Amino acid sequence: MRPDIVIVMTDQQRVGLTRRSGYPVDTMPFVDALAERGTDFRNAYTAAPACVPARTSLLTGRFPSAHQVRQNSNAQYARFQQDLLDVLRDADYQLHFAGKPHMHRGEADFDTYAGPYFHTKGPEYSADxxxxxxxxxxxxxxxxxxxxxxDVTCQLPYRITSDALKAVDEADPDRPGLFWVSYPEPHNPYQVPQPYFDxxxxxxxxxxxxxxEAAEQKGGTYAWLRKLQEEKRPGYDDNWRRYTANYLGMLRLLDDQIRRLHDGLAQRQRPRLTIVLADHGDYVGEYGLQRKGAGLSEFLMRIPFVLAGDGVAVQQRDEPVSIVDVLPTxxxxxxRPIPDGVQGRSLLPLAQGEPAPEEEFAGVIAEQGFGGxxxxxxxxxxxxxxYEGRTFxxxxxxxxxxxARMLRSGRWKLIVHADLPGELYDLENDPVELDNLFDDERHLAVRARLxxxxxxxxxxxxxxxxxGNYVPLRLAHNWRWTATQGEPR
Structure with a gap:
């Protein structure tokens, strides 16, 4: 029996802020428990630190420079042959969506569509x-x-979950379904009701x-954005602890709604593959910054990524993986066959406990910037x-x-810019990426390898x-094939 596919996506969720990941505040107990019952990819990366490019990469299995969506305003120009919805529609899946879209697909592409929800608005069913x-x-x-x-019932995650559960209730029990639930939180604005506020x-x-001080040391867009935020909202960083406390409360609110969604999906008597991930991260006060915007910092690039469900092994995996791997998985x-032009890799064998081909999973990349x-x-x-006023x-x-493009490989991170100096960091000893080793003679061999x-x-x-019939490209992106048959020509 083919499984239901459940995709739970959060927006701007920084990795490492749950108790399971070592954080002292218990922000997401249910998602942590889900990770403990499935495969937790601890080195997962977005394809780009912006919503629309990242979500287009999830849908198409392609990086931004390939699908051509490199900013939040040009989703309609996405280049691909088949995306996730095409694949599942061809497999006779019913398609259900609730939440924030920020993608090249719209209401007409789904059987049910609850939205669009954005960060300050959604479908309104009551005066409250x-x-x-x-x-x-x-x-x-x-x-x-x-x-x-x-009340919490007015919060967008609660309303989105209610809409998603309505789709679950009305879905055809005899056909497999995609249930994509996309939460706008914990993205700004940073607010939360009681009891989450406390x-x-x-x-x-x-x-x-x-x-x-780290933004000033980094320079470039870090220093520019820090200066802009201080001009717009003088003393904003003095309130970074309240901002962080709100952010952590938003994570707990989300966790309760993900639990509620999970409980509602249990009524469907089908196997299920659940994917829980974010589109990108948030500084959460690091570098004296809020939101995102500057650079390819680990705080923005790493994302939570959990696979759970029937046939998924209970394990933690350290291989670097990407949001572009969702479609082939x-x-x-x-x-179904992996569409031509897909640049990601199926993670299903890894999720089932198989060893990863060393060369294919030696590193992972990501991108930023729209050119010029x-x-x-x-x-x-x-x-x-x-430049005047508070809005930015x-x-x-x-x-x-x-x-810019980055490569993460083991403890090392390389960033290459089109017209700026290169960057090389030893993340084990320099997690904030302040000590640039790109021109350090002691690390020339590492730089060359990366x-x-x-x-x-x-x-x-x-x-x-x-x-036409470009079969070698399809096989080139099925690493299970290359691992057993040799390199494609």
Whole structure:
């Protein structure tokens, strides 16, 4: 019997903030328990630290430079042959979506579609929901100093879960289904009602790894964004503990709704493959920054990624994996071929406890930027918002200018820019990425090895969409095939 596919996606969730991952605050007990019953990929990465490029990568199994969606405003230009919805539709799956889309697919592509929900608004079924959404809008993506004055039932995750459970109730029990539930939280605005507001007091928030001085040391877009945020909201970093406490409370609120969703799905008498992940991370105060926007820091690039369900081994895996691996994993789970042009790898064999081909999983890449030359740290170009007032968008002409690619391999991280100096970090000894070893003579051999790995990845990324019967490309992306049959020609 083919399994239901359940995708639970959060937005801007930083990895490492749950008790299972070593954090002292118990933010997501249910998701932690789910990870303990399945496969926890501890070195999972997004394809890009922005919503639409990352979600397009999940759907298409392609990196941004291949699918061509490199910013949040051009989802309609996605280049692919078949995406996740096409594959499942061809396999006679019913398709259900609830939540925040931020993707190239819309309501007409699903059997049921509850949304769109965004960060300050969703479908409103009551006066209280409308009042809550208006209150969210007035926060201007900021941090609330007080508990949200509306009941948890007005919160977007609660409403999204209710919509998703309605789809579960009405779904055909005799056909497998995709149930994609996409939560806008814990993305800004940072707010949460009681009892979540008091999950941890600000004075008890664990210390951050690095403060504002780290942004100045990093320079570039880190320093530029830090300066912009201070101009827009003077003293904003003085409140970083309240911001972090709200963020942690939002994680617990999400966890309760994911539990509620899981309990509702249990009524379907089918095997199930559940994927829980985020699109990208959040600084959560590191570098004296909020939200995202600057650079390819681990705080933005690493994501939670759990596979659970029938046939999935109970284990932790350390291989570097990517959000682009979701599509080929689902293809194998439902018995469909991986579409041509897919650049990800099926993780199902890993989730079933098989060893990973060493060369294929030696590293993982990601990208940032929509091209052009990178702006200098002193730049003040016109933006899509004014320099006056409190409103700002961290994803803007300056922070997203230029282009960069990163490679994570073992303890090492390499970042190559189109027109800026290279970066090389030893993450074991320098998790905040402040000691750039790119030009250190003692690390030239490491740099050369990583540059070679990155070059091989870039050759994969330049694959154009195939035409006709381009079978070798399909086989090249099925590493289970290459592991047993040898390298494709």
């Amino acid at each position: 929901e409308k009042a809550f959404d208006d209150w969210l809008e007035r926060l201007d993506h900021g941090v609330s100093d007080e508990p949200t004055p509306y 999950l941890v007091a600000p004075e008890d928030v664990p210390e951050r790894t690095a403060g504002p 689902v293809c194998e789970a439902v018995g 030359r990178a702006y200098d740290v002193t730049a003040r170009p016109p933006l899509h918002f004014t 968008d961290e994803l803007n002409t300056v922070t997203q200018s230029g282009g 540059l070679h790995q990155l070059t091989r990845w870039q050759a994969r990324l330049t694959d154009d969409l195939p035409t």
